[in-house]
Amino acid sequence: MKRTPLYGEHTDRGGKLVPFAGWEMPIQFSGILSEVKIVRHSAGIFDVSHMGRLFISGNDAAKLLDLLTTSHIATMPSGKAKYTLICNENGGIIDDTIIYKHTNNKFLMIPNASNEETIIEWINKYANDLNYDVEINRVTTETVMIALQGPQITQILQPICSIDLLNMKPFSIIEGDILGYNSIIATTGYTGEMGVEIICNIDYGSAIWSELINLGATPCGLGARDILRIEAGLLLHGSDMNDDITPLEAGLERFVAFDKSTFCGKSIMLDQQEVGINKSLIGFKLEDKGIPRHGYKIYQNNDTIGEVTSGSYSPTLDTGIGLGYVPIEFAKEATELQIDIRGRMTKAKVAPLPFYSRKRSK
Amino acid sequence: MNPEDRYYSTEHEWVLANEDKTLYIGITEYAQEELGDLVFVEMPTVGTVVESMGKLGEVESVKSVSDIYCPISGKVIEINQEAVQSPEIINEDPYGKGWLVRLDPSNPEDLNQLMSASEYETFLESLGH
Known part of the structure; x- marks a missing residue:
């Protein structure tokens, strides 16, 4: 450890x-x-x-990050940061990360602790295949x-x-x-x-x-x-998303720059944008007492329709809240659901995300 | 740390005998500390008969859910509604205001099968605490 x-x-x-x-x-x-x-x-x-800290530098660093993430990285001004997604060729999310731009050829990436090795291998594989000038300096x-x-x-x-x-x-x-x-x-x-x-x-x-x-x-x-x-409606990779789930399914379409000429997973995401998605991440609030937890089943009437991926008691809202995936027809706000809390069917309703947002002074 | 006037179970419940032979039951300081902030408490209804080491109820903290076992068999005659309404008092005062139920025991002599405070402390040390 x-x-x-x-x-x-x-x-x-x-x-x-x-x-x-x-x-x-x-x-x-x-x-x-x-x-x-x-x-x-x-x-x-x-x-x-415990979170990863990778400096990614080199003449082709910006070009590679543009290819491997869903956001515009090369054109981002120095001194700015972006939340972005690193997806595989099928559009599945390998990790979500924040990328900070120092200079035109030096970036800092913060991968999740459990994904750091995977991300290093992923970047190196693409850099080697494309013969790009990119170096990773892990300072974790x-x-x-x-x-x-x-x-x-x-x-x-x-x-x-x-x-x-x-x-x-x-x-x-x-x-x-x-x-x-x-x-x-x-x-x-x-x-x-x-x-x-x-x-x-x-x-x-x-x-x-x-x-x-x-x-x-x-x-x-x-x-x-x-x-x-x-x-705050922020997802955790490994619980609320994984490499089988696309940004559109995870409700993260706003972090996908479809206007970028190409990026890993783009064609699948474009298809989903046109045809639509089958399942979607939802937020829900409990109407009764209880705490939803990871792995609990989501029901509508007597049918299992999904699973809780994150859940907790929210002290700020004083109720149980959770995230999970359901077929798209059940994802509409205010849809009535039940969460199976250790055998007790507990009423819940689909709620907009985030559950909480701070009042901004300016 | 654990009061000497009561008995303890290996599942970290305490039992306090009253003059009239009824028993107060609660969870120990160690249990509340391990569970963390309690949010929900589910107790049986008054009149429920519970077997020794049968499930008495559930306590749910932010982190986890735990069953509460009845250290001794008997009939539940009172529920601490204050603890059900405001579970944080169990964290704050597990041996006092945070008691859970009052029980009419089937066999009061079963108390002797439980641990004394010093035995419970030895037991906790054996768990590495």
Whole structure:
């Protein structure tokens, strides 16, 4: 089991550690529900060092990323970030990732922890086949990645950060100093709140982590992170999508740039756009008490029509919420469903995603 | 940490005997800590007869669902509605306000088959805690 460089910080602060994607990660500190509230109302801090960090550079890097993702990467301005999908030739999602553009031939990609090896092989295979000048520099184990999330993060981070955070738009990236240590600062996250993600050398990780906590950020674990992302309608690869599911089926069509001349999986996605899809990801809210969980069956009347892929109790909405796949005819908003919660048929309704979105001040 | 005035089961329930021989039943500090934030509690209706180590009900936390076993056979005579309404009190005060049911035991002497506080602590240590 791998440990992040912040492992000692977590055990010192009473973090409860569990295995996750080959890493020993804190699932909670003070309590999952209180941590969710803290992120929604003040500021939480997460160790996300288990996620992959790949610098992809070379004269053909932009061209290759345009081919392997569903988004316009080459024409993206430097200093910007995009959420995008990496799909196979059948349009199945191999991973979802954020790509940050440093310069015209240097990008940072953040694959999911469990997909990092697959993604490296995938990129290398295409680079070799096409004889492209592309190099991957994996810095996952040389760096720490910290996600600071919540409405009060600017007040906490600004005093120790050389960059004017108020000037940073969401989904941008810049290099700057935090506590005087050179860091990558990105305005991204996985919680539905305002967020900053910090990547720095492992030597400074503990100092920055501890200082952010001293300044008022509360350490939070993967348990809270999972609830926050479900509330925000953000999918988890391996649960809510996999390499048999296309972006259209997963409700991610808005991240597919059909105007791009070519990209991996485009023809299948175009077919689906024309002909339509058979199954679709839905969000649903429970009408009765209960918590839907991964693997529970979705029913309409007496027929099984699908399966829950993610579910939780939502403290923000005070009800059970979940994601799952159903045949397209059942995907319409307000369709009545039942979730089989350990033998008890629990009423649910299809609900629009996201379940929660923050009020934006500007 | 675990009060000495009561009995404990290997499934992490506690039993407290009242003067009138009825029993209060709840879950231990260890159990609430392992379960994490509780969100739902399902208890049987008053009058239900439960066998020793039979299923008494369910507690559901954000992370998982667990069955609660009845450490001793008997008839349920009271449910802690406050715990059903606000399961967080089980996390906050598992040995006090967070009790689950009151039971009229079939064989009060069965209590002797359960563990004392010190035996329970030895048991917890054997689990690696």
